[in-house]
Amino acid sequence: MKLDIEIIKSEAEELLSSAVESRSLAGWHSKYLGKKGILRTLTADVSGLSIEEKKELGRKVNELKSFLEELYAESVSSVTSIKKDKPLENFYKTLPGKKPEIGHLHLITQAIREINEVFSKLGFIRVRYPEVEWDYYSFEALNMPKTHPARDEWETFFIDLPEDPKLGKVVITPHTSNGQIREMLKGQLPIRMLNISRCGRRQSDINHVPTFYQFEGLVVDKNISITHLKGVLEYLIYNFFGEETKFRLRPYDFRFTEPSFEVDVSCGICGGKGCRFCKEGWVELGGAGMVHPNVLRAGGIDPETYSGFAFGWGVERVLMMRTGLKIDDIRYLFENNLKFLEQF
Numbered sequence: 001m002k003l004d005i006e007i008i009k010s011e012a013e014e015l016l017s018s019a020v021e022s023r024s025l026a027g028w029h030s031k032y033l034g035k036k037g038i039l040r041t042l043t044a045d046v047s048g049l050s051i052e053e054k055k056e057l058g059r060k061v062n063e064l065k066s067f068l069e070e071l072y073a074e075s076v077s078s079v080t081s082i083k084k085d086k087p088l089e090n091f092y093k094t095l096p097g098k099k100p101e102i103g104h105l106h107l108i109t110q111a112i113r114e115i116n117e118v119f120s121k122l123g124f125i126r127v128r129y130p131e132v133e134w135d136y137y138s139f140e141a142l143n144m145p146k147t148h149p150a151r152d153e154w155e156t157f158f159i160d161l162p163e164d165p166k167l168g169k170v171v172i173t174p175h176t177s178n179g180q181i182r183e184m185l186k187g188q189l190p191i192r193m194l195n196i197s198r199c200g201r202r203q204s205d206i207n208h209v210p211t212f213y214q215f216e217g218l219v220v221d222k223n224i225s226i227t228h229l230k231g232v233l234e235y236l237i238y239n240f241f242g243e244e245t246k247f248r249l250r251p252y253d254f255r256f257t258e259p260s261f262e263v264d265v266s267c268g269i270c271g272g273k274g275c276r277f278c279k280e281g282w283v284e285l286g287g288a289g290m291v292h293p294n295v296l297r298a299g300g301i302d303p304e305t306y307s308g309f310a311f312g313w314g315v316e317r318v319l320m321m322r323t324g325l326k327i328d329d330i331r332y333l334f335e336n337n338l339k340f341l342e343q344f
Helices: 002-022 026-033 051-085 107-120 178-184 226-240 293-298 315-320 330-334
Strands: 125-127 132-134 158-164 168-172 191-200 211-221 247-252 257-266 282-291 307-314
Touching (some): 002 026, 107 125, 107 191, 107 211, 107 226, 107 315, 178 293, 226 247, 226 307, 247 282, 282 293, 315 330
Parallel strands (some): 125 191
Antiparallel strands (some): 211 307, 282 307
8 A cells, every 4th residue: 555655646746747837737636636536546445444454544545635735736836826927928918809709689670679769750659569369459440341351261370269259269460450459449649659569471482471570650640641641651761771762652452541552662682673572673561541430430539530541561571671681582580590690
């Protein structure tokens, strides 16, 4: 045993010299003083020793432990002193450090915040209404008859829940227009509402996805006209896209507005020349129009005294039309592909 311990001391000193030079003492400490180190193995099996032999072994092990700990402490002190007196070699204090990788908000979140900022300057108030909604608020109160194609199960996601006698089935709201009725039923006039929410429709291609975000604008007051609607849309387009972007209003048929329009902008991907996304240089952003009298009545508002306009646009579609982004497939925004997202 005496011979073994002396050999251990000699080897420990030699190895520690190398560890000091490399300024890496962790491995040495683990080998000799760690939980599975040499010091522990010396007392791992003492079942075959007599009492006197056990005492002798204990004394020798304690002596070795004191020696190793003292040796280690001196070495740590030596390494610390070297670091203080002699700066690290090849360290250039003028060399720029490596910036830590920092994430950023998703493109859709950024767009929602910018849209909200644009409308807040016009006095619109941001609200949130249910994404899982009753049929009544999504269709019936919006002047959409039961035979309307949008109320078909091939267009809308219906939830497997009991049907309410008055409010009908439960759906994943296909548009943010349910917010129109809920906002009007508050009975607080005039209204300048901006409802931004997730919607769901059974569609999927380069222009559509089953889940998407939409923002809904609603203004209700006395003497509101199409001129006000056009002015608000123009303000949004020029402030979000830039004044070089062209837009147009096309007459359309929506059940909850009359007259109704679809709003197109010149394609931001091809500059209006025509591409696989826009086909002919124009991209439809969404619908707009003057609130239908039946919808005002469903919201508890007298259409003889008040009028209003509304519009509902897809956030992703609006985002894709920004000049310079060149996103020609809406599905890219939902794929969680870091290589794609890190470009922005």
